[in-house]
Amino acid sequence: MTDVYIIFAKxxxxxxxxxxxxxxxxxxxxxxxMAGFNVAxxxxxxxxxxxxxxxxASVILISNAIEYDIQPxxxxxxxxxxxxxxxxxxxxAIYPDGSHLLYNCVFFLMDIGLMVLYRLDTALAGKQLIxxxxxxxxxxxxxxxxxxxxxxxxxxxxxxxxxxVLLGTTLIFGKSEGGARNWINIGPIGFQPSELIKVFFxxxxxxxxxxxxxxxxxxxxxxxxxxxxxxxVAQTDLGSALIFYMTFLxxxxxxxxxxxxxxxxxxxICLASMAAYGLFPHIRTxxxxxxxxxLDVHDKGYQIAQSLFAICTWGITGIGFTRGYAxxxxxxxxxxxxxxxxxxxxxxxxAGLILVFVLxxxxxxxxxLENRNRFLTLLCTGFTALFAFQAFLIxxxxxxxxxxxxxTLPFVSYGGTSIVISYIIIAAMQWIIMRNEAYSHDKPxxxxxTRKRHAQTxxxxxxxxxxxRKAEQNTRKNTAEQRPSRREKANVQRPSRHKTAQxxxxxSRGRRRK
Amino acid sequence: xRSAIRKIFWLYLILFLILIGYLxxxxxxxxxxxxxxxxxxxxxxxxxxxxxxxxxxxNGDVIAEDVLREDGTYERVYNNAENYAHTVGYTVKGKxxxxxxxxxxxxxxxxxxxxxLAGLFGNEIEGNSLVLTLDDRLQxxxxxxxxxxxxxxxxxxxxxxxxxxxxxxxxxDSNSVDKNWDELNSDTEDSPLLNRATQGLYPPGSTFKIVxxxxxxxxxxxxMEYKCTGAEKFGHSIIHCYNEQAHxxxxxxxxxxxxxxxxxxxxxxxxxxxxxxxxxxxxxxxRDIGLALEYSxxxxxMEANADVNEIVETAFGQGRTLVSPLFMAMITSAVANxxxxxxxxxxxxxxxxxxxxRNRTLPAKLSQIMSPDTAYKLKDLMCEVVxxxxxxxxAFSVSKERIETLxxxxxxxxxxxxxxxxxxxxxxxxxxxxDDHAWFVAFAPADDPQIAVSVLLENAGKGSNAIPAARDIMxxxxxxxxx
Numbered sequence: 001m002t003d004v005y006i007i008f009a010k011x012x013x014x015x016x017x018x019x020x021x022x023x024x025x026x027x028x029x030x031x032x033x034m035a036g037f038n039v040a041x042x043x044x045x046x047x048x049x050x051x052x053x054x055x056x057a058s059v060i061l062i063s064n065a066i067e068y069d070i071q072p073x074x075x076x077x078x079x080x081x082x083x084x085x086x087x088x089x090x091x092x093a094i095y096p097d098g099s100h101l102l103y104n105c106v107f108f109l110m111d112i113g114l115m116v117l118y119r120l121d122t123a124l125a126g127k128q129l130i131x132x133x134x135x136x137x138x139x140x141x142x143x144x145x146x147x148x149x150x151x152x153x154x155x156x157x158x159x160x161x162x163x164x165v166l167l168g169t170t171l172i173f174g175k176s177e178g179g180a181r182n183w184i185n186i187g188p189i190g191f192q193p194s195e196l197i198k199v200f201f202x203x204x205x206x207x208x209x210x211x212x213x214x215x216x217x218x219x220x221x222x223x224x225x226x227x228x229x230x231x232x233v234a235q236t237d238l239g240s241a242l243i244f245y246m247t248f249l250x251x252x253x254x255x256x257x258x259x260x261x262x263x264x265x266x267x268x269i270c271l272a273s274m275a276a277y278g279l280f281p282h283i284r285t286x287x288x289x290x291x292x293x294x295l296d297v298h299d300k301g302y303q304i305a306q307s308l309f310a311i312c313t314w315g316i317t318g319i320g321f322t323r324g325y326a327x328x329x330x331x332x333x334x335x336x337x338x339x340x341x342x343x344x345x346x347x348x349x350x351a352g353l354i355l356v357f358v359l360x361x362x363x364x365x366x367x368x369l370e371n372r373n374r375f376l377t378l379l380c381t382g383f384t385a386l387f388a389f390q391a392f393l394i395x396x397x398x399x400x401x402x403x404x405x406x407x408t409l410p411f412v413s414y415g416g417t418s419i420v421i422s423y424i425i426i427a428a429m430q431w432i433i434m435r436n437e438a439y440s441h442d443k444p445x446x447x448x449x450t451r452k453r454h455a456q457t458x459x460x461x462x463x464x465x466x467x468x469r470k471a472e473q474n475t476r477k478n479t480a481e482q483r484p485s486r487r488e489k490a491n492v493q494r495p496s497r498h499k500t501a502q503x504x505x506x507x508s509r510g511r512r513r514k
Numbered sequence: 515x516r517s518a519i520r521k522i523f524w525l526y527l528i529l530f531l532i533l534i535g536y537l538x539x540x541x542x543x544x545x546x547x548x549x550x551x552x553x554x555x556x557x558x559x560x561x562x563x564x565x566x567x568x569x570x571x572x573n574g575d576v577i578a579e580d581v582l583r584e585d586g587t588y589e590r591v592y593n594n595a596e597n598y599a600h601t602v603g604y605t606v607k608g609k610x611x612x613x614x615x616x617x618x619x620x621x622x623x624x625x626x627x628x629x630x631l632a633g634l635f636g637n638e639i640e641g642n643s644l645v646l647t648l649d650d651r652l653q654x655x656x657x658x659x660x661x662x663x664x665x666x667x668x669x670x671x672x673x674x675x676x677x678x679x680x681x682x683x684x685x686x687d688s689n690s691v692d693k694n695w696d697e698l699n700s701d702t703e704d705s706p707l708l709n710r711a712t713q714g715l716y717p718p719g720s721t722f723k724i725v726x727x728x729x730x731x732x733x734x735x736x737x738m739e740y741k742c743t744g745a746e747k748f749g750h751s752i753i754h755c756y757n758e759q760a761h762x763x764x765x766x767x768x769x770x771x772x773x774x775x776x777x778x779x780x781x782x783x784x785x786x787x788x789x790x791x792x793x794x795x796x797x798x799x800x801r802d803i804g805l806a807l808e809y810s811x812x813x814x815x816m817e818a819n820a821d822v823n824e825i826v827e828t829a830f831g832q833g834r835t836l837v838s839p840l841f842m843a844m845i846t847s848a849v850a851n852x853x854x855x856x857x858x859x860x861x862x863x864x865x866x867x868x869x870x871x872r873n874r875t876l877p878a879k880l881s882q883i884m885s886p887d888t889a890y891k892l893k894d895l896m897c898e899v900v901x902x903x904x905x906x907x908x909a910f911s912v913s914k915e916r917i918e919t920l921x922x923x924x925x926x927x928x929x930x931x932x933x934x935x936x937x938x939x940x941x942x943x944x945x946x947x948x949d950d951h952a953w954f955v956a957f958a959p960a961d962d963p964q965i966a967v968s969v970l971l972e973n974a975g976k977g978s979n980a981i982p983a984a985r986d987i988m989x990x991x992x993x994x995x996x997x
């Protein structure tokens with residue numbers, strides 16, 4: 001009976017993630033007036049998908065344990081449900097103006113991670129549940145704290161000092177785990193400083209580039225960033241080093257809009273990789289294991305080979321939750337959790353999971369685009385880049401598209417520090433999205449430059465005017481209908497407020513500067 | 515800045531769509547090349563309460579099937595077990611043969627949701643069945659021919675690599691492997707669990723002259739003439755022809771037909787080690803043959819600095835060269851197939867419980883081991899062996915009704931039967947374990963080859979003793995089976 005249920009459940013899982021992703025993209029189209037779609041209903045649909053996912057998977061876990069000790073499973077599933085669904089409802093209550101699409105994505109990923117972890121290692125899943133709860137609490141509290149903080153773009157020296165202090169501590173006291181020397185033990189708790197450095201790093205770069213940087217002003221941040229990256233390389237934490245480097249490039253590109261820097265950066269990393277390949281034997285080993293894992297399948301290629309077996313043996317629909325052999329992959333609960341998901345939920349579901357990440361990046365881009373403040377825009381771009389390259393490196397590594405660099409899959413993999421930091425980053429992104437309202441009477445970012453670009457600004461404003469006309473039409477339409485949420489209302493109101501801001505730019509600037 | 519943010523989002527979107535594309539490609543197209551790797555633990559698993567797929571011969575006759583016992587469990591039952599034991603294998607004691615290598619297909623459930631649902635209402639949940647390329651009629655003849663001796667017979671379709679018949683003796687009963695396990699393993703003299711056809715390695719004897727002759731043809735050294743006195747001194751030892759028979763004046767054709775050792779020894783010294791090594795390498799010695807079952811690589815260990823004695827002995831099939839009966843069948847098939855060696859296979863396709871065909875094996879080329887011209891000349895040499903050499907009794911006739919299907923390569927004889935031109939080569943392999951091993955490899959009809967056979971009889975004396983088995987199998991195939 002259980003077998004039959006598991007087989008059918010895998011199709012339900014695919015359906016849930018398909019609806020979730022569909023709703024996510026439709027909400028984005030609706031926001032741009034490209035499709036008629038009820039945003040509030042779409043978000044509710046996503047929440048229902050998360051709850052159903054949790055319930056469907058819980059039934060499998062419980063019925064598998066029915067013959068022996070059923071209590072801990074039931075407890076785990078119920079607490080998991082409360083954390084997932086309850087946490088999500090709390091975000092609605094506390095932050096009605098936040099991006100609930102982003103919250104939904106995070107809670108969905110978290111729940112997938114929890115259920116898969118429980119099936120892989122019950123003890124780790126328990127710990128993960130605690131980390132998640134901690135992270136969610138941070139995510140709920142942090143925006144409130146950030147709201148009352150002073151101008152965060154004024155502390156770049158503190159950020160970079162903190163980053164180097166953490167790096168130094170790791171270099172001196174670091175313990176190595178899984179090849180990389182990036183752990184510090186504080187009492188019984190292992191702590192990964194590189195995760196926290198991420199936050200400082202992005203804050204630092206965003207404050208550096210808060211004024212449009214000239215080539216000269218790029219030098220100091222570039223040198224210091226290079227130092228951070230090299231320190232990470234020295235700890236053999238290549239995955240983090242790459243993520244930091246790419247985030248730096250993305251932020252420089254966003255700040256300057258200069259393709260040349262971006263391409264030079266890509267060229268530099270290519271040269272550096274080739275040099276590293278020649279210089280360091282452990283990098284050569286990894287690249288060789290990636291090029292042909294089958295040559296040395298019992299040793300160097302073992303991990304990646306087991307991952308590929310897990311992904312491919314059962315075809316694109318997977319074998320069914322709890323029926324796979326995912327424990328045959330070393331460190332499956334951290335780096336290789338994506339392979340376990342492919343094996344049991346199927347490759348189609350895994351593709352859906354990748355699209356959930358794309359939805360997160362879409363929210364990140366939207367948060368950055370709607371912002372009128374350079375610092376916050378850059379912050380949002382930087383955080384999105386962190387997630388994007390982290391997810392890309394580990395998923396690409398697990399499916400053997402690129403050489404493997406051991407990093408966690410955000411929200412899904414087991415890992416204390418990385419989980420909590422990921423929630424902190426989401427909290428900061430949500431704060432930025434909510435602050436878009438508060439900052440909207442600031443100078444628009446196109447106007448930051450001097451008069452040289454004045455003409456350009458006027459041209460840029462033209463489509464905005466038409467957008468505001470459209471919005472006005474919407475307002476008229478909306479009076480007949482019920483408005484989905486306060487967020488939507490705010491969206492509609494903004495253009496008119498923005499007009500006032502433009503007409504009295506000097507006035508508002510003076511007000512802000514006090 | 516805004517346009518930069520948009521561009522970056524598009525970059526992410528493209529990167530992650532590439533991830534999805536790569537993932538789907540990996541799973542749908544690339545997976546076939548590595549999923550069957552022995553390090554994949556998933557292939558060995560099987561689930562209780564599921565009916566393992568059946569195994570059929572090429573005609574659809576059942577070789578192995580699961581039978582439901584009274585206690586609700588399944589028992590694996592094998593028919594004609596002795597003839598199929600080594601190929602089909604067994605499911606106990608870690609599994610072997612097709613049962614082991616195709617375990618995944620035999621236990622995989624097609625239309626799993628439907629089957630599982632039907633299972634709730636008491637229907638059997640059944641894995642996919644396999645249809646082999648082996649033909650029961652040929653297996654029977656081979657089994658009878660090998661009865662009471664140690665040896666192996668392999669028959670292949672030269673143009674595809676399809677194995678039509680593969681029997682190894684002494685054999686065992688797949689039905690009682692569990693019961694007789696200790697006994698089967700302790701019999702080190704007969705080693706009944708060893709599949710002699712694929713895992714047995716033997717000195718090739720004079721059948722290796724095919725390789726030496728190919729080397730001579732490719733190196734334009736076929737015009738050598740030589741007077742055989744029955745013995746010749748090379749280096750520090752004397753080489754004899756079989757029974758020290760003096761063959762007299764020999765050219766390539768007659769030396770091949772009469773299997774003159776001294777001629778081929780001299781030819782070997784003329785060619786030299788390097789050319790022989792080059793030919794052996796291109797023939798695929800020391801290489802994987804891509805068979806899905808357990809097999810041993812045929813080896814050709816001679817090196818370029820070998821002394822004259824090793825070259826001479828290697829040239830007529832002694833020395834340190836070792837071949838499996840299957841590999842000799844592959845070489846013979848390649849001669850028949852214009853020099854193209856095909857990858858051998860025993861599983862033709864799978865069948866879902868509903869009867870639809872899945873995973874049909876497509877013939878795959880291994881390599882062009884010699885030029886078509888060389889193959890053509892070798893074929894003439896091998897015909898001469900049967901027409902006027904050591905394998906005269908390999909000739910046979912088929913009934914006149916088959917004349918249509920076998921239009922070419924057959925000449926009408928007196929009554930209602932048609933003589934088929936056979937091409938072959940005998941071999942008598944000296945070995946350290948007693949009497950000589952008897953070898954015979956052949957294919958027919960010479961002009962349009964449909965079947966190639968390799969027969970090895972351990973310690974059975976001269977090569978011609980292996981001829982009747984090969985002849986009967988070729989005759990049965992051409993008379994009754996081939997269409």
